[in-house]
Amino acid sequence: MNNMNSFKHLLFLVLIMAAAGLSAQKDSDVLFTVADKPVTVGEFKYIFGKTNGDESGYNEESVREYLELYERFKLKVARAKAMGLDTITALQNELEGYRRQLADNYLIDRQVTDRLVEELYQRTQKDIEFSHILLKFRGNPSPADTAALFNEAKAIKARLTASNFADEAKKNSQDNFSAPKGGKIGYITAPFPKGMHRLETALYRAKVNEVVGPVQTELGYHLAIKSAERPARGEVEIAHILIRKPEGTKTGSMPIPAQLQSAQKMLNNGDDFAKVAARISEDGKTKDNAGYLGFIGINRYEPAFENAAFGLTKDGQVSEIIESSVGFHLIRRISAKGIQPLDDIRPLLETKVKADGRFEDAKKQMLKDIRVKANVQENKAVFGRYAAELVDSTFLSFRWKPAKTGVTTPLLAVGDDYKVGLDQFQEYLRKNSRQRVSMGRNSNASTVASNLYDTWIDEQLMAYAESRLEVDFPEFAALMREYREGILLFEATKIEVWDKASEDTTGLKQFFAMHRDDYKWEERATVTRYVVRANSGADINEVYAYAADHDMDATLDKFGRANIDASSDEFELNRLSEIGNLTPKAGSRTPVSNDMRKGVATFSKVEALLPARQKELREARGYVIADYQDQLEREWVEELRKQFPVKINKKVLAKLIKS
CATH class of the missing domain: 3.10.50.40 (Chitinase A; domain 3)
Known part of the structure; x- marks a missing residue:
């Protein structure tokens, strides 16, 4: 009996879990419609998460608040389409321009830059101590020279251990700085100097006392050993x-x-x-x-x-x-x-990785990955016949023009529908005439064509990958939807609200008259900020004492305008405490503040107090126009709700809030 009850309980749990799975919310579920046009849960979650980040969960208040905003957005987009704005050629071209700009960087950023930045950031968390043996390249080494040096490095590595590394470095290393010290470099943090990224990678991946190499850098081949690591000192x-x-x-x-x-x-x-x-x-x-x-x-x-x-x-x-x-x-x-948060230093790290050889290495690897995933097929026989027929005297000059080949067989086929042939390659050769002629100074036509062909193939692989961004990267598709709808919303709002608010002078004056009490100057203070440079010769204490009883012009005349910078501005009294705890009293001064990094001393002084009063339209025009626009927009949205009915799927919304 107990076994039967246990079985029933287990069966009940299985059924409950199955039912939960069947009722689980999908991103394809429709959250709401505007004039029967669906907005899915996936679209809403993407835009909600992008706007709110980690700041807000899917609680009822935040979801309903953002749902209201997104409804308004979709109403305006519906109005823009009803106005035919999505068919205007200029706006279509603008969107295509945005796509080209995004696509140019998106693939590299996602596949290369982001990964390298995150990898480098993780490495900056540690300082590593290492020693190395360097076998230098001499002059411009041939492939045979490079191979011989590599084999020499391998022979040395075969006898290296942690205990004899210092002795071997003294005997074999060609780094004059570190060889006398047994190859010891000391502690260093990523990124390593430019051109040394492969050595950096090998050492950060190595275990303590593990010999790595030979590692090739711009200098030659390195054998290295990591002797210690510690949390980065910053x-x-x-x-x-x-x-x-x-x-x-x-x-x-x-x-x-x-x-x-x-x-x-x-x-x-x-x-x-x-x-x-x-x-x-x-x-x-x-x-x-x-x-x-x-x-x-x-x-x-x-x-x-x-x-x-x-x-x-x-x-x-x-x-x-x-x-x-x-x-x-x-x-x-x-x-x-210490080590700053990644978001704070991301731009700095991006600059460093893009200026380093690791970036080019990663791009080459990305192109190799595209070749594998996309089933790339090259017809090198067609190219070989074409290159063999090129004549040095014409091809390697600016006079060369593409010839009709009659060849329809693709040079390159990627996936099912991306095919390019000799006509496209010849057009590439024509556009790159300067490079073609320059390369021809030291090579024949066939070699130049072959080198340019390799570059062209890489560009075509990138073009293919970029053409599939919406398919391969759902976030890119969402981003393009944002741009498309954003352009439409901007144009519709400009026509229906912004232009009307700025051009309707009568309506603006009437609005200002009805809300005149909303636009006032609070009590204010005129505040002067003095900056005295340490190397100017002016004594900051003398300036400070003199300014107590004299205005800005008198103080500048006394000590020289070339020695002191001073500027005045008006601040509402409730903001005075932000400026070094000034008090709302004429003559109030902050203490002198010395900035050693900039080599300056500063202080501020209240020159005079100004009474509160109502603003005139010319003084408040920007604020009035903004408020008038808000009123027009509210009226416009109410009209749109009548024109384009909004229907919310309450069951889907309830699941979203619970998630």
Whole structure:
């Protein structure tokens, strides 16, 4: 009996789960219609997620609020189509132009850039310590030279271990900087210097004490070993006080200078670091700017200096006296900057990957992937016969023109319906005449045609992939729908609302008269901001004292307009606290603020208070037009709801909210 009950319970659960599966919401379900035109759950979820990101879940309030907005959007699009705006050639051309711009970058961004950026970002989370052995290329090596060097590197690797790596590096490495140190480079963080991305990849993928290589870079072949890794240190912003050593003095051979010991005592007694640096430091470039060195990363300074700087745990903390090859230092931490969120540094990383050989390597791999997935077929026999008949004297000159070949067999077939032949290839040769002639200075016609053919094939593969973006990337199809409907909405709204609001001067005046009390100047203050450059010769304290009883022009005349920048603006009184805690009183000043990074000192002053009053139409025109547009748009949407009925599928909406 118990077994039977257990079986019934299990069967009941299976049926419940099956029913849940049958009733699960699909992206193809219709959420609402506008004049019988469907909007699916998938379309709504895409635009909802894109607009709200992770900020809002599918709760009832947020879904209904956005549903209202998207209904209005679709009503305006329906009106645009009813006006025939989607048939206007100029708008169709505009949309095609947008598609070309998006397609040009979309495939590369999705298949190459995004992946490389995310990979590089993950690598920046770690510092790695490594050593290497470099076998250099000499001059412009031939394939035989390259192969011989590769084999030499393989022979060395065969006897390499973690324990003998340093000795082998001293004997074999051609890197004059690191060879005497057993090939040791020290800690470094991705990205490696330009041209070294393959070595970077090998080392970040390697285990500690694993020998990797031979790895080819622009310099030659590398054998390398990762000896340690640690969480990335990031950057630290520092200042220092320096007492130099006599040139040639060995580390540890002289006592700590008395001047620096005196400076340390002053700082321990609470003296200002900037004043102590100005009095004692022997670094002529930084002593008059509070010893400021800026942000430093790893492997920029000597290990002793770097370790002391990164060893400081709090802003304002000063190190013990440390020695470098230059002299003795006291280091003060100003701030520290860890690894920033990916979204914040994505543009910087994109610039770095696109300027690096890793980008071209990844593009080549993408083209190889397209060849495999798309069943690419080349007719090299047709090309071979064509190239063999080319004549150097004509083909390698600007006078060459495509000839009628009568060949209809495709040179390239991709997928089921993308075919290109000799006519298209010859047109490519004609358009690239400068490159064709330039390459012909050192090659014959057949070789030039073959090189250009390879480039043309790559371009055709890209063109094929771009033609399928809507099929292969649903997000691209959604993006194109956004552009298409956005263009229509813009044109319809411009005609029905914006132009009417800006051209209907009578209606605008009537609207302003009815809402005049909505447009007022609150009580305001005229505020002047003074900027004094550290190298100008003007004393900031004297400027500050003089400005207390004098206006901007008098202050500028007193200290020289070439030395001081000053500008005045009006602020509502409730915003004064944002400007250095100014109070709503004429003569109120902020304290002086020193910016060491920019080398300037600033302060602000309230010059006068202005009373509240109503605005005239000319003063509030922009705000009035915007509000008048809002009213016209509300009236327009109400008319559209009558013209294009909206029907919401309440069951689908309920499932969406619960999801």
